Amino acid sequence: MSAGNRSVLVVLDSREQAARRSSDHTVFAALDHFGVAWEVLDGGDYMGAIPAYVAPRALYVIAHDGAAAWLKPETARQIADAVADGAGLVSFDRRAREWPQALRALLPAELTETRTGGLRFAEALPGDHPESFITFGHAPGEELELGEEIAAVLLPPAERWQPLLTDPEGRTVIARAPTGEGRVVVFGTGEQLYAEGIYGHLRGIDGLMWRSLVWAAAKPFPMRCVPPYVTARMDDCNGTYGAFGYVEVMNRFGISPNLGLFIDEMGPSDWAAARRLYDSGGADFSMHAFRDDFYMARPDYRPWAVSPDKPDLSRDGTQTLFEGLSLDHDTGLDLPAETVRRNFARMDEAFARAGLRHSRVLNAHFGEVGWRAVPLFLERGVDLPCNNSVLGQLYSNQPVWRPRPYGIRGRNGRHGLIIDRCPQHPGMTFVSMTVSHLGRTHMASDILSGRVPFLGEAETPRLAEATQAGIDNLTLGLDSLGFGLLMTHEERINVISPEDWESVVTGVVRGLAGWDFEGAGREQVGVICRRLLYSRLVRANLTERGLECELCGQTDGPSPLTVWDNEGARCVRRVVEVEPITGFAAVTA
Numbered sequence: 001m002s003a004g005n006r007s008v009l010v011v012l013d014s015r016e017q018a019a020r021r022s023s024d025h026t027v028f029a030a031l032d033h034f035g036v037a038w039e040v041l042d043g044g045d046y047m048g049a050i051p052a053y054v055a056p057r058a059l060y061v062i063a064h065d066g067a068a069a070w071l072k073p074e075t076a077r078q079i080a081d082a083v084a085d086g087a088g089l090v091s092f093d094r095r096a097r098e099w100p101q102a103l104r105a106l107l108p109a110e111l112t113e114t115r116t117g118g119l120r121f122a123e124a125l126p127g128d129h130p131e132s133f134i135t136f137g138h139a140p141g142e143e144l145e146l147g148e149e150i151a152a153v154l155l156p157p158a159e160r161w162q163p164l165l166t167d168p169e170g171r172t173v174i175a176r177a178p179t180g181e182g183r184v185v186v187f188g189t190g191e192q193l194y195a196e197g198i199y200g201h202l203r204g205i206d207g208l209m210w211r212s213l214v215w216a217a218a219k220p221f222p223m224r225c226v227p228p229y230v231t232a233r234m235d236d237c238n239g240t241y242g243a244f245g246y247v248e249v250m251n252r253f254g255i256s257p258n259l260g261l262f263i264d265e266m267g268p269s270d271w272a273a274a275r276r277l278y279d280s281g282g283a284d285f286s287m288h289a290f291r292d293d294f295y296m297a298r299p300d301y302r303p304w305a306v307s308p309d310k311p312d313l314s315r316d317g318t319q320t321l322f323e324g325l326s327l328d329h330d331t332g333l334d335l336p337a338e339t340v341r342r343n344f345a346r347m348d349e350a351f352a353r354a355g356l357r358h359s360r361v362l363n364a365h366f367g368e369v370g371w372r373a374v375p376l377f378l379e380r381g382v383d384l385p386c387n388n389s390v391l392g393q394l395y396s397n398q399p400v401w402r403p404r405p406y407g408i409r410g411r412n413g414r415h416g417l418i419i420d421r422c423p424q425h426p427g428m429t430f431v432s433m434t435v436s437h438l439g440r441t442h443m444a445s446d447i448l449s450g451r452v453p454f455l456g457e458a459e460t461p462r463l464a465e466a467t468q469a470g471i472d473n474l475t476l477g478l479d480s481l482g483f484g485l486l487m488t489h490e491e492r493i494n495v496i497s498p499e500d501w502e503s504v505v506t507g508v509v510r511g512l513a514g515w516d517f518e519g520a521g522r523e524q525v526g527v528i529c530r531r532l533l534y535s536r537l538v539r540a541n542l543t544e545r546g547l548e549c550e551l552c553g554q555t556d557g558p559s560p561l562t563v564w565d566n567e568g569a570r571c572v573r574r575v576v577e578v579e580p581i582t583g584f585a586a587v588t589a
């Protein structure tokens with residue numbers, strides 16, 4: 001039966017095999033990631049559906065080309081009436097001429113076609129709010145270059161219809177309109193806009209999809225999505241010249257980073273500062289490696305300053321060493337079992353002496369974690385790998401897998417957002433947000449890489465570039481309904497002044513003006529993402545008692561339920577905390 005009057009019904013036709021397969025990756029993967037309660041109405045299902053299954057719903061999504069042509073007239077009329085009464089419709093079907101008349105009447109009368117290799121964000125029409133909720137984060141005139149030309153439906157100028165994106169000639173390709181009490185958004189590109197070879201997910205236009213769904217849906221509209229967290233992660237940490245003083249500026253904005261420690265490189269001042277940050281909630285700490293001080297032997301390594309009680313392990317750069325925890329960095333083989341056990345004892349002793357608990361976040365140097373180490377980490381409650389790499393092998397030549405939500409793999413073999421179970425070990429849950437898939441190398445995520453005088457990467461600090469890189473990385477994460485991650489390697493902070501670092505962080509946060517975001521701890525973000533992964537919103541009904549939501553799954557603590565409401569022309573969110581779920585939970589939001 002129906003998943004409720006505040007759920008989504010997705011219209012598809014499994015007989016349209018190629019289009020339906022594409023929509024599995026473009027539309028259905030997105031619906032799962034956005035965390036809506038959804039069901040399908042499938043033209044390929046010979047058993048059909050009763051009228052109560054079709055309506056009422058908050059939103060109807062037509063998932064792919066040819067998805068709605070099979071609808072019976074009475075079913076099409078039921079959907080059209082639901083939209084007129086306040087439901088939403090979002091269409092990715094470029095074959096709207098084949099729709100039954102009642103549904104076709106929701107769109108402009110004249111639809112034409114073109115082929116285009118580019119799109120442009122439209123100017124607001126007179127009387128419209130200058131910044132559309134759906135196109136938030138994109139300036140009018142901003143252009144998208146597609147990976148290849150696609151067929152697109154053109155929507156003629158028509159009363160009520162607001163252009164969202166046009167083709168290069170200014171003709172409307174994606175548009176929205178009120179319809180009766182409801183709302184309609186038409187993607188004249190079809191779902192192909194989100195196909196990996198055309199433009200795809202995790203490249204800055206995910207918001208165009210989820211905001212269309214939210215704008216169109218009847219309110220209140222619930223989602224089990226990741227809140228708009230902004231957090232941070234620093235790798236290769238030993239405290240720099242200021243004993244983690246660089247963390248303070250992030251804490252000012254509510255950002256609590258994960259710090260991946262080179263524990264043998266830390267001095268007494270560093271450990272004391274780590275304890276203060278731990279006690280205040282200013283950071284969480286992971287074992288990165290024992291040491292990796294190769295750069296100290298380089299003549300072009302010029303730190304801003306050196307802490308007086310920093311241990312000189314390398315004897316002034318003459319005896320550098322890479323020493324990891326569990327994997328041989330040269331061969332990719334697990335270290336011997338006894339060595340791994342001894343290394344964990346060293347790690348435990350260092351953390352205990354400083355009064356620190358190892359974060360649940362597993363932030364390994366180069367992401368290299370031997371299989372022998374996995375049960376030992378799990379014994380210590382460490383279950384959230386955050387690196388952009390799999391367990392059990394060297395960082396290079398990453399294996400092919402399609403991690404949730406999208407399995408997006410860049411041309412450099414790196415993934416972007418990952419919130420998924422480890423395929424080899426169910427105890428580990430990957431929670432990673434990077435922009436590595438967009439760059440030539442994995443270093444695209446490091447906002448200081450190539451922009452500070454570290455090993456000749458730049459002659460002088462290029463602070464404006466670093467700031468813009470931080471803004472771009474954070475807004476990409478927020479746009480994707482993942483999370484914003486500020487990331488760099490501490491040795492790059494170590495070659496600029498504290499004032500320069502403060503300028504970058506402050507500039508990044510100022511650059512988020514207008515974005516809905518909240519500062520968060522990196523461990524907190526990982527824990528919440530895991531709880532959302534292991535549970536699901538399955539039913540939502542608006543009754544006289546309020547918005548009644550049902551959830552299934554298993555969570556080890558409270559988790560967020562996001563509810564969207566209309567506020568004038570805007571859509572605003574509120575968050576309801578859901579108590580731990582043990583199989584099933586009912587919540588009134």
